[in-house]
Amino acid sequence: MNDDSRLRQWRERTEVPLFLASAVFLGCYAVRILDEDLPQGWRDVLLIVTYVTWALFIVDYAVRWRLSGQRLAFVRTHPMDAIVVVLPLLRPLRIVQLYESVQHRRAQPRxxxxxxxxxxxxxxxxxxxxxxxxxxxxxxxxxxxxxxxxxxxxxxxxxxxxxxxxxxxxxxxxxxxxxxxxxxxxxxxxxxxxxxxxxxxxxxxxxxxxxxxxxxxxxxxxxxxx
The missing domain is CATH 1.10.287.70 (Helix Hairpins)
Known part of the structure; x- marks a missing residue:
């Protein structure tokens, strides 16, 4: 199996879990910002979940970089992926990629x-x-x-x-x-x-x-x- 096939399989397997992780990340961040009366214990739990989901995105980027075999060229050709690793609040924009994938499950876009x-x-x-x-x-x-x-x-x-x-x-x-x-x-x-x-x-x-x-x-x- 070549690198392109492995990369494609990785993306297909992780697109939905990563979208759910994006929603969890944004939800935890929103609760911590909007609910100022939230007990400190719950705030710490939400912060831990936030960092865990952030780590998942970093791992995903590292795996895709490794499977691409492009080295530094991968960073140049996938700038948005690098940006959202640094700025996790943009992670929910992955829903656009998920929507694109769903639209192309058939031979022609819907x-x-x-x-x-x-x-x-x-x-x-x-x-x-x-x-x-x-x-x-x-x-x-x-x-x-x-x-x-x-x-x-x-x-x-x-x-x-x-x-x-x-x-x-x-x-x-x-x-x-x-x-x-x-x-x-x-x-x-x-x-x-x-x-x-x-x-x-x-x-x-x-x-x-x-x-x-x-x-x-x-x-x-x-x-x-x-």
């Missing part, structure tokens, strides 16, 4: 290319927004002069940032919050560009197909003057 891009972008925006809202809330709500004092404020700020609206009524004041804001702005532009670009391409393609279906000489009835 969704058109444009619909898939829009679906992936929307799903990524929800997951990225939730993770970003948690991080900003954790950094901001106890900071002096903070305008983001509740999780609702953080969600509102996240929505306005990802959609590039930016009302400015609530803004991060801490270095951590502003760092997250930079990534949220970049992510919002990328996701919005993917959605609008795909929709525009779909509209252009639709009109082009309609024109190709028209018979030569113009619309029906033009030749007989009626």
């Amino acid at each position: 969704l058109s290319l444009y619909a898939r891009v829009i679906a992936y972008a929307g799903l990524s925006a929800v997951l990225l927004g939730f993770a970003g809202a948690l991080t900003v809330y954790a950094a901001e709500h106890h900071a002096p002069g903070a305008t983001i004092t509740t999780f609702g404020d953080s969600v509102w700020w996240t929505c306005s940032t990802l959609t590039t609206v930016g009302y400015g009524d609530v803004t991060p004041v801490t270095p951590e919050g502003r760092t997250v804001a930079v990534f949220m702005m970049a992510g919002g532009l990328a996701l919005l560009g993917a959605v609008t670009g795909s929709f525009s391409s779909w509209v252009i393609q639709t009109f082009t197909l309609d024109q190709d279906r028209q018979p030569p000489g113009g619309p029906p009835g033009a030749a007989d003057g009626g």
Whole structure:
């Protein structure tokens, strides 16, 4: 069995467990951030579970790097995998890869290319927004002069940032919050560009197909003057 086959089998076997681990990671992080009255014992348990799931992702990356046989080329060709190992809050974006795998279990994808891009972008925006809202809330709500004092404020700020609206009524004041804001702005532009670009391409393609279906000489009835 060659390395490509072993790597493919590893991915197929671990995609669902790693997706579940991603959900557990984000859930533990969310509970520790949002429930400030949680007993310290439970907080320690959640922290241990968080580190265990993080370790699973590191092991998965190391195994795939070893099976690929590409050495440093694997890091260059899989930048997102390396980023999410360093920033585990982006781990839930693995659901996009899982969705891609499920869609291709048949010979042809079940969704058109444009619909898939829009679906992936929307799903990524929800997951990225939730993770970003948690991080900003954790950094901001106890900071002096903070305008983001509740999780609702953080969600509102996240929505306005990802959609590039930016009302400015609530803004991060801490270095951590502003760092997250930079990534949220970049992510919002990328996701919005993917959605609008795909929709525009779909509209252009639709009109082009309609024109190709028209018979030569113009619309029906033009030749007989009626």
